[in-house]
Amino acid sequence: xxxxxxxxxxxxxxxxxxxxxxxxxxxxxxxxxxxxxxxxxxxxxxxxxxxxxxxxxxxxxxxxxxxxxxxxxxxxxxxxxxxxxxxxxxxxxxxxxxxxxxxxxxxxxxxxxxxxxxxxxxxxxxxxxxxxxxxxxxxxxxxxxxxxxxxxxxxxxxxxxxxxxxxxxxxxxxxxxxxxxxxxxxxxxxxxxxxxxxxxxxxxxxxxxxxxxxxxxxxxxxxxxxxxxxxxxxxxxxxxxxxxxxxxxxxxxxxxxxxxxxxxxxxxxxxxxxxxxxxxxxxxxxxxxxxxxxxxxxxxxxxxxxxxxxxxxxxxxxxxxxxxxxxxxxxxxxxxxxxxxxxxxxxxxxxxxxxxxxxxxxxxxxxxxxxxxxxxxxxxxxxxxxxxxxxxxxxxxxxxxxxxxxxxxxxxxxxxxxxxxxxxxxxxxxxxxxxxxxxxxxxxxxxxxxxxxxxxxxxxxxxxxxxxxxxxxxxxxxx
Amino acid sequence: xxxxxxxxxxxxxxxxxxxxxxxxxxxxxxxxxxxxxxxxxxxxxxxxxxxxxxxxxxxxxxxxxxxxxxxxxxxxxxxxxxxxxxxxxxxxxxxxxxxx
Numbered sequence: 001x002x003x004x005x006x007x008x009x010x011x012x013x014x015x016x017x018x019x020x021x022x023x024x025x026x027x028x029x030x031x032x033x034x035x036x037x038x039x040x041x042x043x044x045x046x047x048x049x050x051x052x053x054x055x056x057x058x059x060x061x062x063x064x065x066x067x068x069x070x071x072x073x074x075x076x077x078x079x080x081x082x083x084x085x086x087x088x089x090x091x092x093x094x095x096x097x098x099x100x101x102x103x104x105x106x107x108x109x110x111x112x113x114x115x116x117x118x119x120x121x122x123x124x125x126x127x128x129x130x131x132x133x134x135x136x137x138x139x140x141x142x143x144x145x146x147x148x149x150x151x152x153x154x155x156x157x158x159x160x161x162x163x164x165x166x167x168x169x170x171x172x173x174x175x176x177x178x179x180x181x182x183x184x185x186x187x188x189x190x191x192x193x194x195x196x197x198x199x200x201x202x203x204x205x206x207x208x209x210x211x212x213x214x215x216x217x218x219x220x221x222x223x224x225x226x227x228x229x230x231x232x233x234x235x236x237x238x239x240x241x242x243x244x245x246x247x248x249x250x251x252x253x254x255x256x257x258x259x260x261x262x263x264x265x266x267x268x269x270x271x272x273x274x275x276x277x278x279x280x281x282x283x284x285x286x287x288x289x290x291x292x293x294x295x296x297x298x299x300x301x302x303x304x305x306x307x308x309x310x311x312x313x314x315x316x317x318x319x320x321x322x323x324x325x326x327x328x329x330x331x332x333x334x335x336x337x338x339x340x341x342x343x344x345x346x347x348x349x350x351x352x353x354x355x356x357x358x359x360x361x362x363x364x365x366x367x368x369x370x371x372x373x374x375x376x377x378x379x380x381x382x383x384x385x386x387x388x389x390x391x392x393x394x395x396x397x398x399x400x401x402x403x404x405x406x407x408x409x410x411x412x413x414x415x416x417x418x419x420x421x422x423x424x425x426x427x428x429x430x431x432x433x434x435x436x437x438x439x440x441x442x443x444x445x446x447x448x449x450x451x452x453x454x455x456x457x458x459x460x461x462x463x464x465x466x467x468x469x470x471x472x473x474x475x476x477x478x479x
Numbered sequence: 480x481x482x483x484x485x486x487x488x489x490x491x492x493x494x495x496x497x498x499x500x501x502x503x504x505x506x507x508x509x510x511x512x513x514x515x516x517x518x519x520x521x522x523x524x525x526x527x528x529x530x531x532x533x534x535x536x537x538x539x540x541x542x543x544x545x546x547x548x549x550x551x552x553x554x555x556x557x558x559x560x561x562x563x564x565x566x567x568x569x570x571x572x573x574x575x576x577x578x579x
Contacts, residue, residue, distance in 0.1 A: 098562060099561075099562065101555040101558035101559050101562070102553075102555065194533075194534050194535065195534075195535050195539060208532065208533040208534070234546070238533075238535065240535065240539045241539075242539060300523075302519075303519065303520055303522075303523065305516075306516060306517040306519055306520050307520065309513060309517065310517060317494060321494075321495075324495070325564055326563065326564075326571050326573055327559075327562070327563055327571055328562040328563060328564075329562075329564070330564070331564035331565065333574075334574065335574060335575075336574055337573055337574045337575075337576045338495065339574075340573070340574050341495040342495050342496060342497040343497055345494075345495055345496045345497065346496055346497025346498060347497075349496070351502075351505075354496060354498065354502065354506065355506050355509060355510065357494050357496055358487060358490050358491060358494065358496070358498075358506050358510060359510050359513060359514075361490045361491075361493050361494045362482065362486065362490045362510070365489075365490060365493060372517065374530055375520050375521075375525060376520070377530030377531050377532060378525035378528040378529070378530045378531070379520055379523060379525060379528075380530075380531045381528050381529055381530065381531035382523065382525070382528060384531060384534060416509050416512075416513065417509075417512050417513055417516055420513070432534065433533075433534030433535070458534070
């Protein structure tokens, strides 16, 4: 068993000079060298940048200067986030050799806080998928069961932390891509409210839905990473000026008397019995902590997947128009400009991306716009209203994160609709823009991790972090 | 059937996306199934619902969306051009688009 490091552990180790940041970085690269060939969690490593940063932290220690909050903490970054000088592929052949000329704001903020960027993690191509099997660079394996998927699309970021190949990582979540792999890999994983974290430098999939958020080994570390990346950024006009509370102070506040909504619409058909059993035990634990369960209805839940796959694909078809073989990435030559576009895109994109571009272009095209895209936007409003109504009655909403634990590699690849249905409990919160966290909640049949999801009201991250922390401290992970 | 082969051909043309014969038929069948599923939205009467394009309210974005329009040089043009498949600084080169 490799030792599990936490942010506090790293801080104490450095401060007491038990280990240097350089030694710790080297230790993590050794772990990666040992495990990554089978897990396929990392696509690129950045040792030069990592050791330079580690040396900077060690110099601070040597000089007796104060250490920044994430000093020396080894982190991994999903390969859809731009990293200056480090190849960023989005899991796609079309960006196989792309080296961004700038850092995403979230990456920059982590590094400014002292974190050491080990490398870039595997993901479904352009973050489109729920199993990581849509990566052009091969699937990631689930560290808990090597014949199963880690979830997706941030499968590499989840697996890296779960396997001890990073202390924390960044993922992105458009319909569940942080929370679902967090659940399947048995670690806490969070997306903040839409607008909480700057997306500058995030290579876009669906702009009204995409969010960046952390994976870590415990809730406190999740809160620390969110703290670092949250807040207004002049480079992203969708990042809000809403004040960012000090989450470290918020998470230990008492949860007694909190009203937790249990939407019966989330416990309908399709929920695996092993998952249901653990979630019910999780709710019992929250009751023991003094929370008051409230039966609520979210009547438009059943329409969320259909709505999501209209809106997300429409936005994707527009965002992915930029891959045209002119400014970056692959080009397949043709004597005509339009021929060059067609061949480049036909050769560079994988099957799921092509399928979504076709579907997204179709729902936006003349004659179908009203029937699909406009309809989708209207139902999105109803789903958001479900959440607003619920939060007049409760402080947080508790659901399963995924209807099933990690499924076998290859089990769902031939049926896209079945794969989409894996997102049923996560897409609702994505459409509504509310924050959500997935927490380890025991193991289905004693083996595969189960995730319990908490939703809070928009910009109510503190509340779900508080509940999450209390749940974790009370032993929720081994329920 | 919700979507025909001709529809897929037309949409792929709009998206500048080359698809093989096999891809055309596979995606047609899969997208047909997805559109069939999406049809369940018609169970909902949305005649009086305002469409939601994004979730942020005006007060959340008021001071975020307006700024002075000032040019800020970022000085990375050379690096940007290095990523292009066929650069000719300071230009991107593309196949000829105008016939003489």
